[in-house]
Amino acid sequence: MTIPALTDIELLVHGHSCLDVYVKHADTPVNDWQHRIQAMTINGGGMAANAAVAASRLGVSTGFSGRLGIDPFSQFQIDEFHQNGVNTELVVQQDYIPSLFLALNHSDGQSEYSWYHTPHVSKVCDALTCQPSLILLDGESFDVAIALIGTARERNIPVILDACYLSDRRLALIPKVDMVIASHDFVREYMQSEDWHAGLRQLTQHCAKTIITLDNEGCIWHWQGEEGSMGCWPMDCVDGLGAGDAFHGAFCTGLLRRYTFHDNLRFASAAGALCCAREGARAGLPDMPTLTRFMASHPEPNITSI
């Protein structure tokens, strides 16, 4: 894929990138047992990085900014961004920063995840040497996020926060952004319950445009006074990893292409569903023809006002 010039970027995604190692084995887990690996994939991963790849595959000129190391794992991630047409000129590369996400898929369908993430002090990148029309943040590096939001305000660029996991810093970003897409994991921790609607009410007090994605139960939202819920597209889920990232990347695409809000919800959830059809977070991220075909050949989920 062609990599857009920095000046042509429509979407800037800032946040986490790591190396995903996805391992599948046939045994049920027992202690002190060696598992024979049946299948293994190694891909770039990370919330923001996956969303950037998702948007780029859907035809959006996308740039990724975040911190990577000077090591072979980081180079692997940069190469994969480039193969997917994502501009990486705003990536800051420092030292040796191994960031690893290990997914173990057992024969009983259960998955286990382990990750190693080097704590770091973020460096403010010179991210707004470009003029994007939209910015997506995963709240990974607070000081960079704050700097980006400040510049975005001055330039009238809308900012979306992917509230993936709860942290005080991510919470502090919510009132500062224009839109929030929160995961069920975030809301569960935030509310200490699975009362998604109470979570939505709570988040909406801080941001008037909020969506909560609920895995195979679809999503709920409050969007400038309108509240609703939608189920999901039919899909035999092989692996749900990355569905939220697919949703975010596609939702940004729909915003940039000026889809109506409801059309965009259907579009983004179809991307989430397709991501679940393949193992790992990246393999199922669709291009536009695949996504359009899928939507045309499957019954669309109903939207209900709440």
Ligand SMILES: Nc1ncnc2c1ncn2[C@@H]1O[C@H](COP(=O)(O)OP(=O)(O)O)[C@@H](O)[C@H]1O
């Ligand atoms: N099993 C599934 N079948 C169909 N669509 C799904 C499935 N899992 C997720 N999706 C779609 O992807 C969206 C985001 O997925 P979700 O699982 O909520 O994100 P996360 O990656 O944070 O767990 C959901 O709102 C839904 O539309």
Ligand SMILES: [Mg+2]
């Ligand atoms: Mg999920």
